[in-house]
Amino acid sequence: MFDNLSDRLAKTFKAMKGQGRLTESNIKDALRDVRRALLEADVALPVIKSFITRVQDRALGQEVSMALNPGQAFIKIVREQLTETMGQQVEPLSFKVEPPAVIMMAGLQGAGKTTTAAKLAKWLTEREKKKVMLVSADIYRPAAIKQLETLANQINVKFSPSNANEDPVAIVERARMEARKQFADVLIVDTAGRMHVDDAMMAEIKALHQAVKPIETLFVVDAMTGQDAANTAKAFHDALPLTGVVLTKADGDARGGAALSIREITGKPIKFIGMGEKVDGLEPFHPDRMAGRILGMGDVLSLIEEAESKIDQKQAQAFASKLQKTGQFDLEDFRQQLQQIQNMGGIGGLMGKLPGMGQVKNQLQDGVAEKEFKRLEAIINSMTPQERAHPALLKGSRKKRIAAGSGMQVQDVNKLLKQFEQMQKMMKKMSKGGMKNMMRGMAGKLPPGLGKGLGGMPKL
Structure with missing residues (x-):
């Protein structure tokens, strides 16, 4: 999401560099480009008009610091206004009610409500340490009830059964009683x-809302519907007192119009953003971090939080300790690092949150790196524990067996071993305190599709 908008804005800000000062003329030219970029991102017209007016008023009245060039000053103003448009601060869920706190998911068909309900249950369980129960009141789609039950079992949370013949x-009401009994x-x-x-x-969901009185009513909407998402959310809010919005499918071909329009049109905050089916x-x-992503400044805080929650901390500490003490890096370590990257959303997910890496992400062919990682992992999985620990054992007959076991060719095994040797050298440098040299030398030493992008990595 936001890739096209980010690219357009990056070109606009680049054009402003070298300007001696912010003037009405160069601000007007820049704002024309910003307006065009927002239109292409499918942002609602009233939101664009309000946004441009606020930026222009601040830019023309801005006393530019001697330490900032006009481009930096303008970017700062745009970032602050993007943050304001999307809601300033993160809006947490409210639990100020006698347990169980009821959260109701509402939205259009196909928006991803059922999957989002499970995602939210998992997030609350892991991040907020809440004991969660799921229930489906979708009596029109029996498969939805089974789907939610399956997901509940998958994430190990309680599920209250229901069927299509019930009100x-x-x-x-029955689920709430069960939830209360099970604390x-x-x-x-x-x-x-x-x-x-x-x-x-x-009328049915109004009656349900009135009877249940949920502490949170979240509108689940597909980010790919652009500004229509904001308009639909407003129509729902006129009928139902929403407390927030969840944007789904944000990893798809979403232009960003929904995220930039919803708060201003509905007055309701975006509380969560969903990506993928996992x-x-x-x-x-x-909002502030998302503004940073839009402007190519990355989102390191979210990356750190994601790492803390998705990376196996014990495994990571053991690896770091081993590397520090011995400098040794074997194929089992290599496989674990590939898995950690995939758990973090893959190379694309990481690049999108690193400052200055927006262009690198765009240079990566869609899915090429992730597919290559899976190929590498399949080859390593076909090795014995002894072979992973001692790669020097891998000669002709062993390579043939590994290639056959992983459905690859011997050339693929040789290619992996070459990449592994390069990674091994870098890890030795890192163990000796050569992190800067290691990062600068990464270009061309990772799976296909990554070398070209990492060649543009900023110097550390």
């Missing part, structure tokens, strides 16, 4: 998808 209010902190209610123009369906693909929406 939604009765389902949720659950949170009850997440998945509801049926509905259109805001469907009076009967809207149950761990949910993160709180931080």
Whole structure:
């Protein structure tokens, strides 16, 4: 999400470099480009107009610091206004109610409510240490009930059973009683998808909301619908007192219009942003961090939080200790590092959150790096523990066996060993305190599709 917008804004800011000062003329030219970029990102027109006006008023009245060039001053103003448009601060969920706190998920069909309910349950369990129960009140799609039950088992949270012959209010009331008996902190209610123009369906969810009185009512909407997401959210809010929005499928071909339009049009905050189908693909929406991503400044704080939650800390500490003491790096270590990168969202996910790496991310062919990582992992998985610990054992007959076992060619095994040797050299440098030299030497030493991008890595 935001890739095209980020590229357009980067070109605009680059054009401002070298200007002696901010003038009405160069600000007007820059704002014309910003306006065009926002239109292409499918941001709602009223939001664009308000945003441009605020930036222009601040830029023309700005006393530029002697330490800043005009481009930096302008970027600072744009970042602050982007943050303001998206809501200033992260809006946490409220639990100020006698347990269980009920969270109701609402939205259109196909927006990803059921998956998002499970993602939220996992996030609350792991990050907030809450005891969560899930229940489905979608009586129109029996498969949704089974899907939610399957996901609940997958993430190891309680599930209250229901069936298509029951009344939604009765389902949720029973689930709330069960949650109370089992001392659950949170009850997440998945509801049926509905259109805001469907009076009967809207009347049903209004009755459900009135009976259950959830502490949070989250509108789940597909980010790829652009500014239509904001308009639909407003229509739902007019009928139902929403407390926040969850943007789903943000890793798809989303232009960013939804994220930039929702807060201003609905007055309701984006509380979470979802990516992918995996149950761990949910993160709180931080307007200030998202503004940084849009402007190519990265989001290191989110990257750190993600690392803390998704990386096996014991394994990472053991690896760091081993590397520091012995400087040894074997194929099992290599395999674990590949898995850690994939757990963090792959190379694309990492690059999107590193400052100055937006262009690098775009240079990577879609999915090429991730596919290559899986190929490498398959080859290593075909080796014995002894072969992983002692790569020097890998000669002709062993290579043939490994290639056959992984469905690859001997050339692929040779290629992996060459890449491993290069990584091994870099790890030895790192163990001797040569982190800067290691990072500068990474270009061309990782799987295909990464070398070209990392060649542009900023010097440390």
